[in-house]
Amino acid sequence: MSINEQMVQDIVQDVLAKMQIASDVQGDRGVFKDMNEAIEAAKASQKIVAKMSLDHREKVISNIRKKIMENAEILARMGVQETGMGNVGHKILKHQLVAEKTPGTEDITTQAWSGDRGLTLIEMGPFGVIGAITPCTNPSETVLCNTIGMFAGGNTVVFNPHPAAIKTSIYAVNLLNEASVEVGGPDNIACTVEHPTLETSNIMMKHPAIQLIAATGGPGVVTAVLSSGRRGIGAGAGNPPALVDETADIRKAAEDIVNGCTFDNNLPCIAEKEIVAVDSIADELMHYMVNEQGCYLASKEEQDALTNVVLAGGKLNRKCVGRDAKTLLGMIGVTVPDNIRCITFEGPKEHPLIATELMMPILGVVRAKDFDDAVEQAVWLEHGNRHSAHIHSKNVDRITKYAKAIDTAILVKNGPSYAALGFGGEGFCTFTIASRTGEGLTSASSFTKRRRCVMTDSLCIR
Numbered sequence: 463m464s465i466n467e468q469m470v471q472d473i474v475q476d477v478l479a480k481m482q483i484a485s486d487v488q489g490d491r492g493v494f495k496d497m498n499e500a501i502e503a504a505k506a507s508q509k510i511v512a513k514m515s516l517d518h519r520e521k522v523i524s525n526i527r528k529k530i531m532e533n534a535e536i537l538a539r540m541g542v543q544e545t546g547m548g549n550v551g552h553k554i555l556k557h558q559l560v561a562e563k564t565p566g567t568e569d570i571t572t573q574a575w576s577g578d579r580g581l582t583l584i585e586m587g588p589f590g591v592i593g594a595i596t597p598c599t600n601p602s603e604t605v606l607c608n609t610i611g612m613f614a615g616g617n618t619v620v621f622n623p624h625p626a627a628i629k630t631s632i633y634a635v636n637l638l639n640e641a642s643v644e645v646g647g648p649d650n651i652a653c654t655v656e657h658p659t660l661e662t663s664n665i666m667m668k669h670p671a672i673q674l675i676a677a678t679g680g681p682g683v684v685t686a687v688l689s690s691g692r693r694g695i696g697a698g699a700g701n702p703p704a705l706v707d708e709t710a711d712i713r714k715a716a717e718d719i720v721n722g723c724t725f726d727n728n729l730p731c732i733a734e735k736e737i738v739a740v741d742s743i744a745d746e747l748m749h750y751m752v753n754e755q756g757c758y759l760a761s762k763e764e765q766d767a768l769t770n771v772v773l774a775g776g777k778l779n780r781k782c783v784g785r786d787a788k789t790l791l792g793m794i795g796v797t798v799p800d801n802i803r804c805i806t807f808e809g810p811k812e813h814p815l816i817a818t819e820l821m822m823p824i825l826g827v828v829r830a831k832d833f834d835d836a837v838e839q840a841v842w843l844e845h846g847n848r849h850s851a852h853i854h855s856k857n858v859d860r861i862t863k864y865a866k867a868i869d870t871a872i873l874v875k876n877g878p879s880y881a882a883l884g885f886g887g888e889g890f891c892t893f894t895i896a897s898r899t900g901e902g903l904t905s906a907s908s909f910t911k912r913r914r915c916v917m918t919d920s921l922c923i924r
């Protein structure tokens with residue numbers, strides 16, 4: 463699948479034309495006032511899931527996929543309306559990606575040894591009820607993708623979603639339960655509370671029924687989960703640099719990087735957040751970015767004004783996160799045409815708009831004197847998150863050197879960052895990339911525990 467702006471515009475027009483979001487889109491399947499009630503409901507549901515055949519689980523997952531496709535437009539629209547962040551057309555594509563490329567039960571595989579002393583299997587079993595904390599940047603995408611994987615592994619899930627995206631998250635939870643019930647599965651395979659807070663999150667983290675917690679969000683939530691005493695999957699923050707060297711196809715690099723950076727207004731944690739370019743091609747790269755890829759070249763004064771708005775008082779201004787370039791420039795009194803989709807400038811790596819994970823289409827360019835200097839600066843900019851990094855180079859030895867130095871869960875070579883989600887790249891989709899705890903791109907198997915099943919002296923027929 464490749465993203466082109468016209469395609470996105472066409473989808474958006476089509477959606478706007480045919481879509482009617484009813485004001486009463488929310489039902490109440492899986493939605494509880496109290497976190498303890500939500501956990502108890504998910505626990506009762508998991509008892510049924512544990513007895514379901516894999517075939518039946520897969521039928522539920524197929525129906526979930528169908529419902530996501532049918533509701534992709536509504537979910538995308540709701541997410542943008544509720545959070546004020548992102549791009550409807552791109553969010554539709556993200557939901558379609560979840561429906562089509564999130565692994566189901568096929569991800570749960572068995573390992574076997576057989577020999578003179580019998581047969582031993584390693585089977586992947588469910589944890590039971592998983593607690594999941596989800597971000598406002600990909601709200602329904604994460605709820606849907608997590609549930610497919612967790613349910614495929616035989617679990618049910620209780621969400622404590624970001625309060626700023628609760629309506630969208632509830633809509634997704636409803637869909638999941640409807641999908642299950644429609645094909646004879648249980649209700650409450652996914653549960654949530656009406657009003658998620660830090661208190662409901664704490665109740666969830668301490669509840670004895672919750673043995674695994676998957677946290678997708680910034681550093682605060684990952685640290686909280688990893689301090690909870692429960693097993694935690696920590697999908698934390700990133701600040702992915704895109705390195706460009708002189709062997710790259712510079713024109714294509716400009717196109718790929720700007721496409722990746724502007725996707726859903728830069729909300730994905732994997733998206734290019736800054737560029738490190740070797741000196742000899744830095745001007746050429748910026749030429750293509752500005753003249754062919756809709757980048758606005760910000761002056762020193764405009765950079766300062768943007769810094770004051772975006773990082774007001776040294777803190778990330780949530781009103782700027784996930785906004786498009788035109789809106790951001792409008793906030794500092796600069797009017798630009800609609801084809802401007804990104805803001806760029808050259809600066810040192812310490813520039814606050816470069817060193818900070820902004821999650822908006824502001825793409826600073828750091829100049830490096832040579833490849834080794836570029837690697838050093840990119841590693842610094844990634845801040846040890848070991849989350850995502852990207853490179854545009856035709857030199858395999860250099861790519862290898864960069865990959866080892868930056869040591870991230872994701873490294874896209876010669877493509878836009880979203881190729882890492884299986885979008886124009888091979889591989890499956892996830893919206894929970896466990897950089898902190900090492901699972902990497904999570905899927906059903908990440909949400910299972912390994913059990914050894916041993917038969918002595920029999921069942922070997924070799």
Ligand code: NAD
Binds near residue numbers: 622660731894897
């Ligand atoms: P956020 O950290 O503000 O919130 C994420 C979730 O954590 C929300 O549900 C929030 O209510 C909860 N939360 C925050 N602090 C908490 C605490 N101390 N205890 C319990 N719960 C807490 O993040 P956001 O703005 O929603 O999302 C953006 C951030 O998430 C970025 O840093 C981005 O890189 C990261 N992210 C990472 C991934 C990944 O897969 N690694 C995916 C999406 C987003």
